[in-house]
Amino acid sequence: MNNLQSIGPTLVLARDLKLVGNDARALRRGLVAGHQARLLRGVYVSAEVWNTADDDARYLMRITAAVLTRKSYAVVSHLSAARIWGLPIFGRWPSDVHLTALGGRTRESKNGIRWHHEVLSEGDVVEIDGMLVTSRLRTMVDLARTTSFASAVASLDSGLCQKFTSDNGMPDSDISTEELSDAIRRLGSRRGCRPAKIAADFADGASGSAGESVSRAHIFLSGMPAPRLQVVYARVDGGKDIVDFTWDKRHHVRSLPLLGEFDGKMKYTRGRYMNGRTIEEVVWDEKVRQDRLCAPGRAMVRWLWGEASRPAELRALLIEAGLKPER
Known part of the structure; x- marks a missing residue:
């Protein structure tokens, strides 16, 4: 299940059941009985689907659940955007979904959502499968600023490879090391830019795999x-x-x-x-x-x-x- 649109129907939202007159308490009973797994508050998936999914698929389901339950626009960013794009990281995916708030509102990170408060330009945001996601370049910059050196190198090497194709099969334009360095430089002295510059200088699109x-x-x-x-x-x-x-x-x-x-x-x-x-x-x-x-x-x-x-x-x-x- 690598396409977000194919994952949406497998998730069950308690609010949707209420809209059609059904009792959402059945989902909670299913959770206790082991028939359902809860991804985020009010979002469930069958235990069979969850138990047979790997780490990649589980995190993608969590991201989808977070987007489906937002009452206002938010942009999938950082590690969650890396999963959408298919950029590798070093280690397991986090339990929290990373979102960047739009409109200047400050939000508290809780209930499985990690909020970021960054200024995003129009070119920093793209739409993938109906979701707002930081562009591949902006995602690479954010990963370089916020992850370990080894994880950043894995992400940047993959993002710099020629003829890049996202996880859902969508081709994206090539990104050069100069473009990456310029994007980091434009952020000035913001937090994490110094290690990001080091990782960007070290990155090499010729690397064959995350390992x-x-x-x-x-x-x-x-x-x-x-x-x-x-x-x-x-x-x-x-x-x-x-x-x-x-x-x-x-x-x-x-x-x-x-x-x-x-x-x-x-x-x-x-x-x-x-x-x-x-x-x-x-x-x-x-x-x-x-x-x-x-x-x-x-x-x-x-x-x-x-x-x-x-x-x-x-x-x-x-x-x-x-x-x-x-x-």
């Missing part, structure tokens, strides 16, 4: 040299292998080029990565690829989310592979 972006951020934070991204290696059969990270031989204790690969779970579970292959076939193909890349005169290291998410562990792994720290 690679988090890895790259933690490589930097742990004092290891910066790798080159998506380096192409020719194969004898005329094909090519693209490697996530490559360090030049001057960074290796044995003067060897070091190739680095982040292995995410999606590679072994998602259909678009498997191309009709079984998990066993994917694992075998990865082994053949690694043997091919580990030609004489090259070193290689691989890691999973566990190491990628912890800078100290990733640093230790890279040092064990022969990478020389910069500091």
